[in-house]
Amino acid sequence: MATRLAFLRAINLGAKRVFPKADILRVVTSVGFEDVATHINTGNVRFDTRMRSRPRIEATLEQAFASDRGFDVPTVTFSATEFADLAAEAQQINADHPGLARHYVYLLKEPLAVEQCAAVEATRTEHGRMLVRDRAAHALLTPGYQNGTVDPLGAARLLGVATNRNLNVIQTLAAKWC
Template sequence: MATYLAFLRAINLGAKRVFPKEDIRRVVESVGFEEVATHINTGNVRFESRMRSRQRIERTLEAAFAANRGFEVPTIVFSTAEFREVARQTRELDDANPGLARHYVYLLKDELSAAQIAEIEGRADERGGMVVRGRAAHALLQPGYQDGAVDPLGAASLLGVATNRNANVIGTLAEKWCGA
């Protein structure tokens, strides 16, 4: 069996999209995945599966979540090897950019085209920039970026289906679940 990490998008953001981590664990187990674990209440799940298709795993989980909750829950899945690489890139970018105010990692359902990457990375300014590596886009935000905007670079809407975690959570999950 292979181990995977799933990241749920847009849950626990108000009274209508509540999905406690114990319910997530139960639903993931109900579709046959094993050794299920969750981390904090933001939709981080580790599990084992005999399935080998990331897209099939995502579809299976999304159908189960929608049936259980009554709303869509976009789900982004990584193998442990893929996630270890995201964590490695996160550390590398942190080391190369000392003094960041924030480093958010957007986990992407699909890889972006070269044109999309150029547009996203081209939005860099004094507030920071985005660096895209495979299915991860790193928002590297400089001190002073905070002007009340959730997406100060206006790039998040260009990423397709994605969910973000801060660099610390990426590192914690890689260490806890991927041995990185």
């Protein structure tokens, strides 16, 4: 059995995309995954599975979520080892950029092509910059960026299927589940 972490995109936003933790647990368990746990109500899930194929795991979850909810729930998964490495790299990136106001990590379904990485990293402004590392894109925001802005650097549209978490959540989940 391998431990996987899943990150659900665009749930619990408004009245139409509601997906409570108890329902997430039920649906993930119903497709045969074991030892399922969630962290806060923003779509962070840990489970064990015998499946090895990331695309197959994601497709299984997405089909089950759509069937249960009646709307698509894009899902990005990592092995526990991959996520622990991602979290360690995020911590190092944060340490290499002191004075940040915020550090968000976009978790990507697929790695970006070289030209996509260049386009994402070119979104740099006086409010911050983006760094792409494999299936993670780091939004490094400086003091003065407009807090509450969903995509202050205008890079999210370039990332494909992705969902973001702040550095604190990334670190908490790595410590708790990896």
